[in-house]
Amino acid sequence: MNDKTKNGISQSGISRRTLLKGSAITAGFLGTTAVTGFPAVHADEPITLRYLSTATNQSAAIAAKAKEITGINIEYVTVTTDDVTKRIITQPDSFDLVDTEYFSLRNLIPSGNFQAIDANKVKLVDKLATAITKGEVDGKKIGHQGTAPHKVLYLEKQRGKTFANEQTEWLTLIPTTYNADTLGIRPDLIKRPIESWAELLNPEFKGKASILNIPSIGIMDAAMVNEALGTVKYGDKGNMTKEEIDKTIATLIEAKKAGQFRAFWSDFNESVNLMASGETVIQSMWSPAVTAVRLKGIPCTFQPLKEGYRAWASGFGLPKTLKGKQLDAAYEFINWFLDGWAGAHLNRQGYYAAVLDTAQANMEPFEWAFWMEGKPAEKDILGPDGGLLEKAGSVRDGGSYNTRMGAVACWNSIMDENAYMIQKWNEFIAA
Amino acid sequence: MLEMKSRWAPYWQAAPLAIVLLIFFVLPLLVTLAVSFWTYTGYSIEPAMVSDNYASAFDKCLASLPDLCTTFRTYLSTLKFCLIVWLITLVLGFTVAYFLVFEVKSNNMRLILALITTIPFWTSNVIRMISWIPLLGRNGVVNQWLLSVGLISEPLDWLLYSNFSVVLALVHLNTVFMIVPILNSMSRIDKSLVEAAYDTGASGWQTLWNVIIPLSKTGIAIGSIFVITVVMGDFISIGLMGGQQIASAGKVIESQINALQFPIAAANAVVLLAIVLMIIWTLLRFVDIRKEL
Numbered sequence: 001m002n003d004k005t006k007n008g009i010s011q012s013g014i015s016r017r018t019l020l021k022g023s024a025i026t027a028g029f030l031g032t033t034a035v036t037g038f039p040a041v042h043a044d045e046p047i048t049l050r051y052l053s054t055a056t057n058q059s060a061a062i063a064a065k066a067k068e069i070t071g072i073n074i075e076y077v078t079v080t081t082d083d084v085t086k087r088i089i090t091q092p093d094s095f096d097l098v099d100t101e102y103f104s105l106r107n108l109i110p111s112g113n114f115q116a117i118d119a120n121k122v123k124l125v126d127k128l129a130t131a132i133t134k135g136e137v138d139g140k141k142i143g144h145q146g147t148a149p150h151k152v153l154y155l156e157k158q159r160g161k162t163f164a165n166e167q168t169e170w171l172t173l174i175p176t177t178y179n180a181d182t183l184g185i186r187p188d189l190i191k192r193p194i195e196s197w198a199e200l201l202n203p204e205f206k207g208k209a210s211i212l213n214i215p216s217i218g219i220m221d222a223a224m225v226n227e228a229l230g231t232v233k234y235g236d237k238g239n240m241t242k243e244e245i246d247k248t249i250a251t252l253i254e255a256k257k258a259g260q261f262r263a264f265w266s267d268f269n270e271s272v273n274l275m276a277s278g279e280t281v282i283q284s285m286w287s288p289a290v291t292a293v294r295l296k297g298i299p300c301t302f303q304p305l306k307e308g309y310r311a312w313a314s315g316f317g318l319p320k321t322l323k324g325k326q327l328d329a330a331y332e333f334i335n336w337f338l339d340g341w342a343g344a345h346l347n348r349q350g351y352y353a354a355v356l357d358t359a360q361a362n363m364e365p366f367e368w369a370f371w372m373e374g375k376p377a378e379k380d381i382l383g384p385d386g387g388l389l390e391k392a393g394s395v396r397d398g399g400s401y402n403t404r405m406g407a408v409a410c411w412n413s414i415m416d417e418n419a420y421m422i423q424k425w426n427e428f429i430a431a
Numbered sequence: 432m433l434e435m436k437s438r439w440a441p442y443w444q445a446a447p448l449a450i451v452l453l454i455f456f457v458l459p460l461l462v463t464l465a466v467s468f469w470t471y472t473g474y475s476i477e478p479a480m481v482s483d484n485y486a487s488a489f490d491k492c493l494a495s496l497p498d499l500c501t502t503f504r505t506y507l508s509t510l511k512f513c514l515i516v517w518l519i520t521l522v523l524g525f526t527v528a529y530f531l532v533f534e535v536k537s538n539n540m541r542l543i544l545a546l547i548t549t550i551p552f553w554t555s556n557v558i559r560m561i562s563w564i565p566l567l568g569r570n571g572v573v574n575q576w577l578l579s580v581g582l583i584s585e586p587l588d589w590l591l592y593s594n595f596s597v598v599l600a601l602v603h604l605n606t607v608f609m610i611v612p613i614l615n616s617m618s619r620i621d622k623s624l625v626e627a628a629y630d631t632g633a634s635g636w637q638t639l640w641n642v643i644i645p646l647s648k649t650g651i652a653i654g655s656i657f658v659i660t661v662v663m664g665d666f667i668s669i670g671l672m673g674g675q676q677i678a679s680a681g682k683v684i685e686s687q688i689n690a691l692q693f694p695i696a697a698a699n700a701v702v703l704l705a706i707v708l709m710i711i712w713t714l715l716r717f718v719d720i721r722k723e724l
Contacts, residue, residue, distance in 0.1 A: 082689035089474055089691060107691060111474040207588055213675045215686060256676065263592045263674025273561070277568050279591070418473060422690045423487070427501040429686075430508070430678030 047329040048073040052088075053099035054081050056268070056288060057176060057314060061384060062342050070336050072329050080267070081214065088113055092319050097330050099176050101314045103147040103216070103412040108317070109161055109172060115320045116155045116170035121331045124338045125171070127355045132175045132313055133167075137406045142311075146220065146238020146413035149175065149313045159320070173315030174334050175354035177346050180309030180404045183221075184275060184285030188299045197221075197307050198228035200282060201255045210274055210283035211252075213264035215425040217412055220310050221284045222248050224409065228307050238413030242420055249424045253431040264429075268292075275300055287350045290397070291389065304398040308409030315354070347371050348384045352401065374400030460704075467697035476693050484698035505678040506706065512594075512669065513662045516601045520658050521651065523602070524609025528650070529643070531610075532617040533625075545614065548607050556604075560671040563600065567591040592674030600672040601662055608661065609654035616650030617643070652718040656711055663707045 051058070055078050063074040077095055079087060085104045087094060092113035100108070108114060119125045130136045135150045144151070154164040155172055164170070185194050190205075200209055200221075212218045223237040223244075232247045234240065240248065255261065262280050265271045272292045274280045285302065293300035316334050318327070336342070343353025344362035348371065353359035360368050366378040374396055381390040390396075398404045415421055470479045492500035499507065527548065535541045551559065566572050567590040574586040589595055620643065628638040644651075666681025675682075680703045687696035 086689070086691065107473040110472075215690065261674070261676060262588075264676060266670075266675065273564060277564055278570050279564070279568055414473065418690065419692060419695075422686060422692065423490070423501075426505075426678070426683050426686060429675065429682065430501045430505045 046071055046073055047325055048075050049096040049326070049329055049333060050075050050077055050094070051097050051099065052077040052079065052084060052095035053314075054079065054084060056286075057099045059345065059384070062337075062345055065341055066333060066336060069341075070329075070332055072333050074333070088317075088319075093321055095319060096322055096326055097333065098317045098319070099314055100173070100317055101312055101412060102149040102152055102173060103312070103414055105152040105163075105172055106147060106414045109152070109155070109163065112159070112161055113320055114172065114317050115322065116158045116160065116172060117174055117316070117318060117334070118158070118331075119169040119171055121335075122171070122174060122338070123335050124355050124358065125174075127338075127357060128175060129178075129352070129354055129356055131352075131405050131408075132178060132315075132354065137408075138402045140406060142406060143308060143409040143411070145234075145236045145409065146310075146411035148238075148411045149173075149178075149315075173317045174338070175313055175315040176337065177351040177353070178311065178313030179287055179351050180311045180398070180408050181284075181286060182305055182309050182398070183303050184271075184283055184290050184293075185301050185303045186275060186278065186281040186299065187301050189278060189281045194282070194303050195306050196228045197224040197305050200225050200284075201229065201251070201260055203258070203260070205260070205282050207259050207262055208279075208281045209260050210263055210265055210271075210280045211261065212271070212284040213266040213429070215422050216414060216418070217310075217312075218264075218284065219245070219248065219421055219425065220410060220412060222252055224305075224307055224310060226251050228305075237410045239415050240417060240421070242417055245415075245417060245421050245424050249428050252428050256428065256431055291350060291383075295387065295389070302397040304404070304407070308407040309398075309404065310410055310412065311405070311408040312412040345384050348382075350396075352405070356401075370396060372401045374398075374403060463697045463700055466694050467701050469694040469697075471692055471694045473691060484695040485702070487695060488698050488702060501678075502683075502702075505680055505683060508677060509663060509669075509679050512597060512601060513659055515598050516605060516662050517655060517658050519598070519602050520606045520609040521655065523606050524613055524654055525647070525651070527606070527610050528613040528617050528647075531614055532620075545610075548610050551603055551607065556667060557671075559604075560600065560668060563596065563672065564591065567596060592672070592676065594673075594677070596672040597669050597677060600668050601665070604668065605658045605661055608657035609651075612653040612657070613647055613650035616647045620646045648718050649720055652714055652720055655714055659710055659714075660707055663703065663710070 049072055051063075051074050053076070058076045058078060063076065066072055066074050077087075081101065084098065084100045085107065088098060088100065088104075088108050089111050092111075130139075131142065132149045133153060135142055135144050135148050152163050152172055154166070154168040155170040156162055156164045156168060158170050160170065163172075183194070183197065183200060199205070200211070211221055219240075220237060223232070223234060223240070226232040226248050227234060227237065229251070231251055232244060234244055263270075263274060265274055265283070268286065268289055271283065271285055271289045274283065275285070275289070276293045276296055276298050287302055290300050290302040316330075316337070318330055322330060338355045338358065340353075340355070340358030340360075340362040343355055343359030344367075346353050347359050347363060348367065350371070356372070360372070363371075367381065369375040370377040370381050370390070376395050377390055377392050380388055380392050381394070383389045398407075465478075466476065467484055468480050468482065470477045470481055470483070489502055490500065492503055531541050531544055535544060564571065568574070569586045569588065569591070571591070573590060574583075577583045578586065624642055624646075625638060628642050633641065664681055666679045666685060669677055669679040670682055680699065684696045684699045684703070687693075687699065
């Protein structure tokens with residue numbers, strides 16, 4: 001929709017200007033417009049892929065490296081988590097490749113705006129991490145509650161609208177990154193060990209706690225807390241019944257009225273500000289936000305808890321309209337992405353790469369030992385931008401890949417009762 | 432021919448603005464109104480003619496009386512901010528405008544001072560909001576100063592993420608909307624009227640109440656409309672300054688849009704619009720803006 005309008009305007013603009021001036025520059029401009037419209041005509045022009053995702057998954061370094069190796073231009077379209085979903089539903093022609101979360105697939109696939117990815121065209125498809133493909137880490141089953149990626153990974157046919165129960169050759173998303181989330185704390189202000197999700201509502205931290213105000217994720221954190229407190233027993237935290245939602249929200253409202261929360265946050269920077277300024281000492285948090293607080297020289301821990309982690313995963317999807325050279329380029333980019341350089345880059349940010357072997361081949365052994373094996377850093381650990389992240393000798397919060405991903409309790413999700421949940425969440429905010 | 436031209440000229444002159452308003456204001460509003468009667472799933476909206484969205488916007492509102500339902504509580508909270516902010520900006524805005532018109536004698540000085548009132552708008556809304564944290568936060572400048580002079584022994588929590596901080600930010604943002612229209616009406620008051628009032632023995636307060644305020648009524652009404660519509664629809668300031676713990680009608684709509692529940696969000700938007708229009712309609716009962724412009 002957007003694009004059509006844009007082309008319409010520029011074309012009419014050109015014809016008038018051509019008539020008026022007929023200058024060489026205008027002619028050149030006309031040429032480029034034609035290329036964008038019909039890329040097949042100019043085969044040797046570099047192909048540009050519009051890559052839709054949140055800022056967390058985008059990096060100028062990855063785009064530059066992709067350009068160098070594959071010759072494909074990556075044009076990032078940056079929006080928030082909720083807007084990624086909104087764009088896919090309402091403007092499916094406005095991107096060529098999307099990096100979105102698995103949990104939103106329950107809304108995205110029935111919309112029919114995706115084409116499944118052909119497994120035969122993805123070289124490393126058999127090497128994808130089992131945490132995503134089977135819900136297993138190191139051969140052991142991990143938590144499957146919520147929209148665990150393996151439940152929504154395969155479609156029955158390429159343009160299908162139903163998920164397949166077993167492995168097929170049609171994948172919904174090719175994983176890019178995933179991680180296990182937990183509470184962030186200020187160890188210097190709390191001064192005692194924190195071991196349970198229940199601590200979020202501990203009156204000891206009255207007026208110094210926060211939960212994230214993105215309902216579909218916040219409700220999961222709330223469920224972890226309620227389960228830890230023993231106030232609610234859930235069949236599936238990622239797919240609550242109305243009654244479970246009522247009880248979960250009731251606990252939150254009670255805590256809110258008692259003044260437990262300092263503030264709620266809904267974007268990355270807010271969570272960093274709250275924690276760094278000491279307004280909160282314990283809160284829902286994302287891994288790179290913890291890193292951002294630490295980079296300011298303020299102690300902050302991504303605290304492993306005995307009840308386990310809330311995991312999420314995101315991956316590449318293809319819009320239904322993508323075809324021809326653009327489609328080939330998208331596959332080429334996906335293959336390059338899984339080939340290790342990008343994976344290593346993401347591992348160094350504290351995320352996990354979809355294909356572990358190739359990422360390992362692109363990291364120094366001491367880096368791999370720190371990030372993935374939970375060993376003390378032999379040397380200073382540098383971030384992807386070259387800045388100092390951790391001094392030699394430190395250990396990653398939560399330890400190794402197997403320990404962290406192995407302790408996943410549930411996944412981000414869209415519930416059957418989503419509409420009801422949103423309504424109750426608004427009630428919590430208004431309480 | 433000439434007569435034809437002059438008769439149609441005003442319409443042609445008004446047409447561009449009318450067309451812009453039609454396409455970018457009236458049309459989207461009509462679409463919103465239409466969508467508010469549609470049905471939806473997690474991923475689609477279907478044309479229909481149902482009132483479910485309005486029913487769920489006011490879910491259990493009558494049944495739970497005298498307890499207030501979420502929607503009533505949200506609007507009540509928003510209305511409360513609206514009233515407080517309106518009163519404060521009115522007093523502040525009127526005083527500032529009065530000072531600029533009647534106390535400042537030099538025209539240049541008046542211009543400079545008037546421009547200074549726009550300082551809050553020199554930076555973006557979001558940055559302005561974030562800058563309150565180092566000022567009002569638990570470890571912020573104000574708390575540290577109060578601690579160091581010994582006025583308090585514990586940091587004050589209510590300075591930030593509270594009703595206080597929301598009102599503070601909204602007043603900070605909206606006072607200028609009150610100043611400008613009042614300044615405009617006041618500066619057109621014939622000074623000889625004020626002198627006449629004094630000459631006939633009116634006190635300062637009597638002059639203010641019987642001469643200046645009635646003649647500034649248009650400006651007050653226009654400023655009030657600005658402030659009320661901005662505060663009623665605000666969810667960014669209330670969200671950031673209230674630590675997202677304070678509900679606002681706008682925030683409810685936003686989270687419904689984010690959950691792809693467009694029809695119910697549209698229904699809530701229509702309700703909000705109706706409430707704002709009712710307030711403005713009431714306001715216009717007291718002042719005939721067109722007559723005075």
